[in-house]
Amino acid sequence: MEAGLLVPSSPSSSSLSSPPPVILTQDELKKIAAYKAVEYVESGMVLGLGTGSTAKHAVDRIGELLRQGKLKNIVGIPTSKKTHEQAVSLGIPLSDLDSYPVVDLAIDGADEVDPCLNLVKGRGGSLLREKMVEGACKKFIVIVDESKMVEYVGGSGLAMPVEIIPFCWKFTASRLKKLFEDSGCVAKLRTFGEKDEPFVTDNGNYIVDLYFKKSIGDLKAASDAILQLAGVVEHGMFIDMATTVIVAGELGITVKNKK
Ligand SMILES: O=C(CO)[C@H](O)[C@H](O)COP(=O)(O)O
Incomplete structure (x- = not known):
């Protein structure tokens, strides 16, 4: 590990008070x-x-x-x-x-x-x-x-995205939610704009954002379970x-x- 201070030191050794931290x-x-x-x-x-x-x-x-x-x-x-x-x-x-x-x-x-x-x-x-x-x-x-450092995946309380195909997206979203019921999962289709239109990825797919109330445990097992669902393209855990x-x-x- 390397560490380097970002806050500049005092420019002059003769100054009595330190400059305010940047x-x-x-x-x-x-x-x-x-x-x-x-x-x-x-x-x-x-x-x-x-x-x-x-x-x-x-x-x-x-x-x-x-x-x-x-x-x-x-x-x-x-x-x-x-x-x-x-x-x-x-x-x-x-x-x-x-x-x-x-x-x-x-x-x-x-x-x-x-x-x-x-x-x-x-x-x-x-x-x-x-x-x-x-x-x-x-x-x-x-x-x-x-600010991005967390104790566990999902620990920020923000979304863990899953890219899915648009076909019957509600069905896929509810299956995703069910996988993580024990972690208090909420699954939301990502939308944008005033009309709440589905966000479409560069690949023409949708994104379902998963929110967890607690840790999902074994990440590899969670990854396998998500990827086994037909309709899922990829998830945002990079293990x-x-x-x-x-x-x-x-x-x-x-x-x-x-x-
Ligand atoms: O995964 C990503 C995009 O798909 C970004 O790397 C991630 O969202 C971090 O974004 P930012 O640097 O804007 O905080």
């Missing part, structure tokens, strides 16, 4: 984690480009380093249409898993990180492509601000996939490596 915004913390992760990027790499407000900073930084000639011959594999657009606007050369089935490094955010570095992802709706790209990489660096998690907090950066 309070960083959540977005500044996300940017700090993202920039740290990009230090792991080397010229010639095939890179998984994540999705979300944290990953956006990493993609911006990669674009900047390419422009400055400090990185060369990068091939990016975007995990969403949105990241694809961002990378194109930055001039990052892009390809896909068909052409590059092995990815050197992926950098992406997460919604939750548990003490074993298991993740919840997909509140931005891109969990399927993220899981495909990040499952194909040699190294997967997760970048988060400290044992992250190789490194970079956490930016008010007191500095912590780098946690998989044991």
